[in-house]
Amino acid sequence: xxxxxxxxxxxxxxxxxxxxxxxxxxxxxxxxGGIPARAKTFGILAEEQFTLAVSGKMQEFLQAPQEGLDExxxxxxxxxxxxxxxxKNIPPEDIGKYNELLGNSQSVWEKAKAESDFASFAPAxxxxxxxxxxxxxxxxxxxxxxxALLDDYESGMTTEKLDAFFSQLKKTIVPLVQEISEKGKxxxxxxxxxxxxxxxxxxxxxxxxDRLGFDFKxxxxxxxxxxxxxxxxxGDVRITTNYHENxxxxxxxxxxxxxxxxxxxxxxxxxVAETILGKGASMSIHESQSRFYENVIGRSREFWESxxxxxxxxxxxxxxxxxxxxxxxxxxxxxxxxxxxxxxxxTYSLHIMVRYEMEKEIIINGRPxxxxxxxxxxKMREYLGLTPPDDAHGILQDVHWSQGSFGxxxxxxxxxxxxxQFLHFMKKDIPVFELVKKGDLKPITQWLTSKIHMHGALxxxxxxxxxxxxxxxDASYFTNYLESKFRAIxxx
Amino acid sequence: xxxxxxxxxxxxxxxxxxxxxxxxxxxxxxxxGGIPARAKTFGILAEEQFTLAVSGKMQEFLQAPQEGLDExxxxxxxxxxxxxxxxKNIPPEDIGKYNELLGNSQSVWEKAKAESDFASFAPAxxxxxxxxxxxxxxxxxxxxxxxALLDDYESGMTTEKLDAFFSQLKKTIVPLVQEISEKGKxxxxxxxxxxxxxxxxxxxxxxxxDRLGFDFKxxxxxxxxxxxxxxxxxGDVRITTNYHENxxxxxxxxxxxxxxxxxxxxxxxxxVAETILGKGASMSIHESQSRFYENVIGRSREFWESxxxxxxxxxxxxxxxxxxxxxxxxxxxxxxxxxxxxxxxxTYSLHIMVRYEMEKEIIINGRPxxxxxxxxxxKMREYLGLTPPDDAHGILQDVHWSQGSFGxxxxxxxxxxxxxQFLHFMKKDIPVFELVKKGDLKPITQWLTSKIHMHGALxxxxxxxxxxxxxxxDASYFTNYLESKFRAIxxx
Numbered sequence: 001x002x003x004x005x006x007x008x009x010x011x012x013x014x015x016x017x018x019x020x021x022x023x024x025x026x027x028x029x030x031x032x033g034g035i036p037a038r039a040k041t042f043g044i045l046a047e048e049q050f051t052l053a054v055s056g057k058m059q060e061f062l063q064a065p066q067e068g069l070d071e072x073x074x075x076x077x078x079x080x081x082x083x084x085x086x087x088k089n090i091p092p093e094d095i096g097k098y099n100e101l102l103g104n105s106q107s108v109w110e111k112a113k114a115e116s117d118f119a120s121f122a123p124a125x126x127x128x129x130x131x132x133x134x135x136x137x138x139x140x141x142x143x144x145x146x147x148a149l150l151d152d153y154e155s156g157m158t159t160e161k162l163d164a165f166f167s168q169l170k171k172t173i174v175p176l177v178q179e180i181s182e183k184g185k186x187x188x189x190x191x192x193x194x195x196x197x198x199x200x201x202x203x204x205x206x207x208x209x210d211r212l213g214f215d216f217k218x219x220x221x222x223x224x225x226x227x228x229x230x231x232x233x234x235g236d237v238r239i240t241t242n243y244h245e246n247x248x249x250x251x252x253x254x255x256x257x258x259x260x261x262x263x264x265x266x267x268x269x270x271x272v273a274e275t276i277l278g279k280g281a282s283m284s285i286h287e288s289q290s291r292f293y294e295n296v297i298g299r300s301r302e303f304w305e306s307x308x309x310x311x312x313x314x315x316x317x318x319x320x321x322x323x324x325x326x327x328x329x330x331x332x333x334x335x336x337x338x339x340x341x342x343x344x345x346x347t348y349s350l351h352i353m354v355r356y357e358m359e360k361e362i363i364i365n366g367r368p369x370x371x372x373x374x375x376x377x378x379k380m381r382e383y384l385g386l387t388p389p390d391d392a393h394g395i396l397q398d399v400h401w402s403q404g405s406f407g408x409x410x411x412x413x414x415x416x417x418x419x420x421q422f423l424h425f426m427k428k429d430i431p432v433f434e435l436v437k438k439g440d441l442k443p444i445t446q447w448l449t450s451k452i453h454m455h456g457a458l459x460x461x462x463x464x465x466x467x468x469x470x471x472x473x474d475a476s477y478f479t480n481y482l483e484s485k486f487r488a489i490x491x492x
Numbered sequence: 493x494x495x496x497x498x499x500x501x502x503x504x505x506x507x508x509x510x511x512x513x514x515x516x517x518x519x520x521x522x523x524x525g526g527i528p529a530r531a532k533t534f535g536i537l538a539e540e541q542f543t544l545a546v547s548g549k550m551q552e553f554l555q556a557p558q559e560g561l562d563e564x565x566x567x568x569x570x571x572x573x574x575x576x577x578x579x580k581n582i583p584p585e586d587i588g589k590y591n592e593l594l595g596n597s598q599s600v601w602e603k604a605k606a607e608s609d610f611a612s613f614a615p616a617x618x619x620x621x622x623x624x625x626x627x628x629x630x631x632x633x634x635x636x637x638x639x640a641l642l643d644d645y646e647s648g649m650t651t652e653k654l655d656a657f658f659s660q661l662k663k664t665i666v667p668l669v670q671e672i673s674e675k676g677k678x679x680x681x682x683x684x685x686x687x688x689x690x691x692x693x694x695x696x697x698x699x700x701x702d703r704l705g706f707d708f709k710x711x712x713x714x715x716x717x718x719x720x721x722x723x724x725x726x727g728d729v730r731i732t733t734n735y736h737e738n739x740x741x742x743x744x745x746x747x748x749x750x751x752x753x754x755x756x757x758x759x760x761x762x763x764v765a766e767t768i769l770g771k772g773a774s775m776s777i778h779e780s781q782s783r784f785y786e787n788v789i790g791r792s793r794e795f796w797e798s799x800x801x802x803x804x805x806x807x808x809x810x811x812x813x814x815x816x817x818x819x820x821x822x823x824x825x826x827x828x829x830x831x832x833x834x835x836x837x838x839t840y841s842l843h844i845m846v847r848y849e850m851e852k853e854i855i856i857n858g859r860p861x862x863x864x865x866x867x868x869x870x871k872m873r874e875y876l877g878l879t880p881p882d883d884a885h886g887i888l889q890d891v892h893w894s895q896g897s898f899g900x901x902x903x904x905x906x907x908x909x910x911x912x913q914f915l916h917f918m919k920k921d922i923p924v925f926e927l928v929k930k931g932d933l934k935p936i937t938q939w940l941t942s943k944i945h946m947h948g949a950l951x952x953x954x955x956x957x958x959x960x961x962x963x964x965x966d967a968s969y970f971t972n973y974l975e976s977k978f979r980a981i982x983x984x
Contacts, residue, residue, distance in 0.1 A: 010532075010536060011536055011540070013533075014532070014533040014536035014537055014540075015510075015537070017529075017530075017533045018507075018510035018513070018514070018533065018537060021510070021513055021514060021517060022510070022513060025513060025517070029712065030712075030728060031708070031709060031710055031711050031712050031727070031728050031730075032709055032727075033707065033709045033710030033711070033725075033726075033727030033728060034710065034724055034725050034727040034728025035727070036725075036727065037509075037724060037725030037726075037727055037728065037766055038509075038724060038725065038728065040502075040506070040766070041505075041506040041509045041510065041724070044502060044503055044506035045506055045507070045510060048503065048506075215525065216523065217523060217524055217525045218523055218525030218526065219523050219525070220521065220522075220523050232526055232529060232530060232533070233525075233526050233528075233529030233530065234525075234529075235523070235524075235525030235526040235527070235528065235529055236522060236523050236525060236526025236529065236530065238523075274529055274532070
């Protein structure tokens with residue numbers, strides 16, 4: 001029975017792989033003429049996968065006597081049960097229709113963003129939100145539909161818990177940003193806008209991925225409008241980036257970020273990797289890894305010292321006046337800005353708060369789509385003191401909503417907090433920044449692999465963080481990290 | 493019921509699209525580490541698709557009263573019935589295992605070919621052949637297992653019919669090749685081996701695809717070891733080529749060939765395109781289109797006259813001594829050679845006969861795999877008078893067997909014959925080569941679209957050829973075409 005159940009889940013995994021490949025393909029160059037047919041295929045396969053998860057057959061498996069299961073089978077059963085309980089009231093046809101809509105929406109968003117035209121994305125967004133609210137309401141147990149969505153990305157997460165979490169972050173970040181804006185040191189980072197051809201940036205990507213230990217026999221990098229990571233097995237993990245000629249640091253940090261995700265997937269234990277648990281413990285834990293490599297390592301002075309020579313050699317003589325220290329400061333300008341994925345570590349969480357507030361308005365309060373751009377700009381002024389010049393630099397900047405990912409953004413902020421906590425305890429075991437300075441990241445990745453990566457989703461986020469650090473998540477590691485880092489850089 | 497049946501077939505189409513995308517992906521750069529997991533996914537999805545086609549549900553559909561069906565539903569029902577009858581005795585698990593094997597085999601073949609090491613491909617080939625013979629025997633009605641395989645690519649085709657067809661071709665081709673080798677004019681085509689960088693060849697590909705009318709909004713070109721065409725809808729049709737720096741004509745004709753396939757798919761009627769009948773009437777009819785554009789048009793004097801200026805401009809000053817006439821002759825050297833896809837129109841069919849003889853030995857007579865390289869070389873000596881220097885230039889040159897495509901090769905020769913017959917009748921309607929000379933291929937493609945492309949698989953090969961030419965297939969159009977073309981080029 002157990003092996004029959006695992007074979008049944010293999011089917012779901014196979015369809016999931018096909019869906020991921022369609023998504024990869026449509027994001028990395030598929031011709032526009034194929035969108036409607038591809039969206040239809042996407043809808044049909046998503047419906048098939050969903051049907052497997054809520055079928056009578058699944059119910060049989062879940063009700064069968066569960067004795068003699070090994071850990072993999074037991075956790076697979078528990079996760080299947082959780083999904084079944086949460087989604088069993090949703091008709092599979094709805095999932096098919098909804099996913100066909102998503103299959104069409106990403107390119108609608110891409111075009112709307114390119115033309116900074118929110119109105120052309122609004123009808124698709126409107127429909128996605130209607131489905132999201134419908135699903136959330138049908139699934140919701142706490143009475144708060146947003147909680148159902150949060151729970152998809154971080155098991156047990158609620159609006160109440162997040163409100164408290166963000167309020168704690170705010171207490172440190174808001175006055176610190178204020179203080180830095182008033183009396184912080186001013187850097188001239190204009191060199192970072194000097195043109196760097198995509199071909200050069202591609203070589204930098206390769207250099208960074210090699211440095212972090214990305215295995216190119218088991219993965220690759222391509223380009224897409226919005227950077228992302230996907231995988232079809234631990235032997236095939238793919239990341240994308242987006243090269244901006246006048247902002248090479250944008251792709252630089254995207255690549256570090258996505259490679260962080262990729263290392264997680266490449267290092268999942270063999271026995272777990274090709275099952276439905278061959279993925280991150282949660283989105284937040286996944287983000288903790290991407291943001292650990294991007295920020296904790298990638299935005300450290302020691303990292304810049306170690307890659308400086310190779311990067312400057314690639315950037316060429318136009319950058320010969322730039323020092324490692326310049327690059328370190330340019331990567332850590334604590335300054336409110338418009339684009340989340342290009343923002344610094346300190347103000348980053350404010351971007352997430354804007355999105356979190358927006359999503360609560362949308363999902364809980366049903367704010368009409370037409371009002372969203374104005375609301376976005378209002379929140380940006382409130383949290384970051386800036387008004388976007390257009391929707392491309394405002395509400396349209398991120399791909400997530402076009403993919404139906406509501407409730408995902410908080411994972412980024414939680415990921416930052418997890419990352420800081422991991423760093424605190426990792427430093428007790430190994431000399432983290434000495435290693436970074438030497439360019440030897442292996443012991444760091446080994447630490448993360450043994451405590452986090454190898455387990456895949458066999459452990460819950462709480463089990464992971466307690467296993468790795470001996471404590472549950474505590475945001476003060478992150479606020480302390482920010483205080484100490486940014487006071488040193490900007491105020492001393 | 494009819495609409496329920498069509499929705500059921502949509503599911504099969506969606507899984508088929510996913511399988512085609514996996515195949516595309518693995519042929520165009522997927523990392524090697526992902527092969528085993530991808531092969532497993534491939535096997536599971538293939539089994540799912542097969543199960544749909546032979547399920548109890550399918551049987552119900554087929555047994556339901558079939559009244560009030562439109563043509564699309566009627567033909568879909570007929571094709572489903574045919575597949576069901578032929579395959580119902582094969583256990584779906586076998587299809588899963590077999591396709592997992594195929595998912596692994598293509599890269600085994602790629603490596604074996606690169607290293608010219610037949611022994612490393614032999615175990616995979618051995619297993620594929622065992623499955624093929626097993627399926628053919630379980631399905632075979634005529635007592636000849638190879639007939640079941642031939643029928644997959646050309647409905648109603650048998651070994652008996654093909655023996656007669658090839659014997660007719662031989663009667664013209666063998667003495668003509670002999671006569672040309674004895675007293676044919678000698679051309680110096682060594683210029684065709686001058687180096688042409690891949691970047692230049694890419695521009696030539698684009699030029700040719702534009703010239704033929706390929707719609708880049710609804711398709712694209714990439715590179716793979718073996719050129720092929722695939723599609724996910726008429727809005728997303730993809731071809732590949734393979735650039736050889738010292739043989740630019742190789743990719744030149746691959747691109748014309750694959751674009752011929754692609755035009756067929758891009759021009760299928762909208763109402764048929766996204767159903768299971770949205771494909772060619774048969775592999776032979778499909779090959780008739782690829783070989784029509786590659787050979788009938790692409791190897792004509794008029795085509796070279798019309799593209800000469802643009803191609804020479806791209807080739808650059810190293811080719812400034814080359815005339816359109818030189819290119820025409822270089823593309824029509826009637827001379828036995830080792831590689832099928834690079835061979836001339838006259839000797840091409842001899843390559844197909846070698847493969848046909850090989851497949852009969854393998855499928856009907858069960859010739860052991862270890863004996864195949866020697867048998868291949870023997871047949872090459874018999875038909876073409878040449879001995880391959882190694883297996884990469886011999887038995888390993890083609891991808892087909894690694895994909896389980898036994899019975900496919902004869903489609904190429906049949907395609908040539910169909911193409912010549914279409915040309916004969918097209919010339920009665922429009923001034924074919926005057927148009928080619930002017931570079932105006934639209935009326936030619938319109939003729940082919942209205943008689944062939946638009947119908948997809950709604951008509952049988954016989955209905956297509958009779959509809960287009962008023963007669964069933966007659967190989968003498970092809971033998972006459974070869975006689976008149978190659979006598980003019982080589983013997984006058």
